[in-house]
Amino acid sequence: MVINMEEFEPKIVGFLCNWCSYAGADLAGTSRIQYPPNIRVIKVMCSGSVDSVYIMRALLEGADGVFIGGCHPGDCHYLDGNYKARRKSVLLKSILDTIGLEKERVWIRWVSASEGQKFADTIKEMTEEIKKLGPNPISKHWNI
Amino acid sequence: MTDKILKVKNGDTVGSVNDLLKDLLNSKKVQALLVMQEVPSKAMAFPVLISNPDKLNSNVFAPVLPVSTASIISKITKIESSSKPIGVVMRSCQIRALIELVKLNQANIDNIVIIGIDCLGTYPVNVYSDFPENTTPTNYLLSNFPKNSNDIKYLRSACKSCKDPIPINADLLIGLYDMNPKKELLIQINSDKGKKLIEGIKLDSAKDTKNREISVKNIREEKNKNRIDFIKEGGKIKGIDALAKFFDKCINCHNCMKVCPICYCKECLFDSSVFNLEANKYIGKAEKKGLFKMPNDSLLFHTTRMNHMVVSCVGCGLCEQACPSDIPLMEIIIPIGENAQKEFDYSPGIDIEKKIPMVIYKEDEYQEVGEK
Numbered sequence: 001m002v003i004n005m006e007e008f009e010p011k012i013v014g015f016l017c018n019w020c021s022y023a024g025a026d027l028a029g030t031s032r033i034q035y036p037p038n039i040r041v042i043k044v045m046c047s048g049s050v051d052s053v054y055i056m057r058a059l060l061e062g063a064d065g066v067f068i069g070g071c072h073p074g075d076c077h078y079l080d081g082n083y084k085a086r087r088k089s090v091l092l093k094s095i096l097d098t099i100g101l102e103k104e105r106v107w108i109r110w111v112s113a114s115e116g117q118k119f120a121d122t123i124k125e126m127t128e129e130i131k132k133l134g135p136n137p138i139s140k141h142w143n144i
Numbered sequence: 145m146t147d148k149i150l151k152v153k154n155g156d157t158v159g160s161v162n163d164l165l166k167d168l169l170n171s172k173k174v175q176a177l178l179v180m181q182e183v184p185s186k187a188m189a190f191p192v193l194i195s196n197p198d199k200l201n202s203n204v205f206a207p208v209l210p211v212s213t214a215s216i217i218s219k220i221t222k223i224e225s226s227s228k229p230i231g232v233v234m235r236s237c238q239i240r241a242l243i244e245l246v247k248l249n250q251a252n253i254d255n256i257v258i259i260g261i262d263c264l265g266t267y268p269v270n271v272y273s274d275f276p277e278n279t280t281p282t283n284y285l286l287s288n289f290p291k292n293s294n295d296i297k298y299l300r301s302a303c304k305s306c307k308d309p310i311p312i313n314a315d316l317l318i319g320l321y322d323m324n325p326k327k328e329l330l331i332q333i334n335s336d337k338g339k340k341l342i343e344g345i346k347l348d349s350a351k352d353t354k355n356r357e358i359s360v361k362n363i364r365e366e367k368n369k370n371r372i373d374f375i376k377e378g379g380k381i382k383g384i385d386a387l388a389k390f391f392d393k394c395i396n397c398h399n400c401m402k403v404c405p406i407c408y409c410k411e412c413l414f415d416s417s418v419f420n421l422e423a424n425k426y427i428g429k430a431e432k433k434g435l436f437k438m439p440n441d442s443l444l445f446h447t448t449r450m451n452h453m454v455v456s457c458v459g460c461g462l463c464e465q466a467c468p469s470d471i472p473l474m475e476i477i478i479p480i481g482e483n484a485q486k487e488f489d490y491s492p493g494i495d496i497e498k499k500i501p502m503v504i505y506k507e508d509e510y511q512e513v514g515e516k
Contacts, residue, residue: 051448051451052447052448052451052452053413053444053448053451056444056447056448056451057444060443060444060447061429062432062433070514073507073514074507080505082514083505083506083507084502084505086505086509086510086513086514087488087501087502087505087510088451088502089513090487090488090510090513091451091454091455091484091487091488091501091502092451093513094480094483094484094487095447095450095451095454095480095483095484097483098379098479098480098483098484099381099382099383099387099447099476099480100381100382100383100384100386100387101383101384101387108513108514109514109515110514110515137383137384138384139433140433141384141388142433142434142435142436142437143388143392143436143437144384144387144388144391144437144442144443144444
């Protein structure tokens with residue numbers, strides 16, 4: 001199958017923390033900042049609560065990218081959830097790297113409630129990067 | 145602390161260790177012992193909790209690991225630690241697993257005295273029960289000693305890729321390396337607990353242990369080399385095609401999780417109903433891809449399990465042994481564990497004071513992960 005890169009619109013699953021990144025996304029919306037509609041947002045209470053199972057499930061179900069948005073380091077509503085999220089993503093990326101799956105499809109970024117523009121810019125950047133990577137090769141496997 | 149020597153009577157290595165264990169029980173310094181004992185048919189050896197010295201007929205060297213001894217200590221001590229000391233005879237991988245379980249608040253070793261043994265490797269359960277040679281597995285292994293254990297046939301791949309066959313956190317260590325197991329064994333005292341345990345028991349003092357140290361160093365180097373080769377080989381499983389092929393035989397029985405000493409959750413997420421969907425959602429999933437395999441989520445299970453346990457993985461290989469489809473799990477788990485542990489500069493089961501990487505953090509670490 002030849003994929004026309006022009007037409008490839010990546011599906012990105014985004015886990016946004018309730019206190020910062022979700023509010024940041026809200027601000028981007030209310031401020032009418034344009035950003036690619038490729039992200040499907042799931043609100044979570046904390047980036048630290050995003051277990052690897054959610055990320056792996058999204059990837060194995062064929063999501064082209066997974067975005068985790070948390071408060072800036074030091075600003076976590078639960079004090080240290082984002083630090084733990086960061087360690088979890090380091091572990092996940094190490095595992096993905098060892099088994100040869102694309103760790104570049106998993107992004108973790110800090111977006112505060114006041115950073116509507118940053119949220120839009122980050123999603124735009126991620127969408128472009130994932131477009132360059134192409135569709136997730138996992139999605140064509142039915143036997144996993 | 146001076147090390148001791150256990151004289152082996154009539155070349156009966158197993159029997160002489162049993163005499164020592166009986167002395168320990170008789171001295172009342174341990175209320176009970178957890179030790180490997182052969183079942184009456186001799187087809188298998190299991191850990192037994194034994195309090196009557198007359199019933200003790202154990203075989204600490206029985207080269208088989210049917211279940212995790214560490215998980216058993218967890219089971220015994222999790223609700224409340226014992227009021228009187230229990231002595232446990234363990235292999236190095238199980239001691240490492242026990243230390244991890246203590247850190248995970250799943251076991252209490254305040255009243256546990258760990259008696260480690262130098263490990264020569266273990267056989268798969270089926271090889272042990274129907275041993276192909278004309279001798280018992282224990283005799284086969286002891287008579288081949290001190291040949292490098294990786295040259296010995298039938299060993300489990302976990303033992304071939306073992307990180308360290310010599311126990312580190314044992315209170316008392318029964319040493320084989322640099323000894324002649326037909327004549328004498330080393331009794332190394334590593335802690336006050338171990339010293340207290342052995343007090344009053346008649347043993348000769350060990351002479352110079354310098355040669356022992358050299359032997360231990362050599363075997364560790366040898367093992368490390370084997371492990372690096374093993375990791376190189378296993379590291380070839382890369383990409384979704386190779387991965388899917390690797391797990392093709394998985395029947396989703398979750399045995400690997402059930403036997404894993406580190407997988408301690410009372411109810412695994414994958415045994416719960418979290419992933420049970422409504423019929424229409426299954427159909428929706430089928431329509432998306434055209435088809436999908438049932439039971440689904442086997443790769444999700446494995447990758448998630450890796451994320452949850454691999455930092456603490458001690459490489460005991462029970463997962464591989466329990467696999468009914470004979471998936472060579474160690475080929476993938478060992479390289480993943482090695483890389484992940486290196487990432488966090490963590491070595492499971494070594495330092496009981498060092499916290500597990502997933503519960504701690506530094507404010508200024510891994511900054512490149514969050515921001516480019």
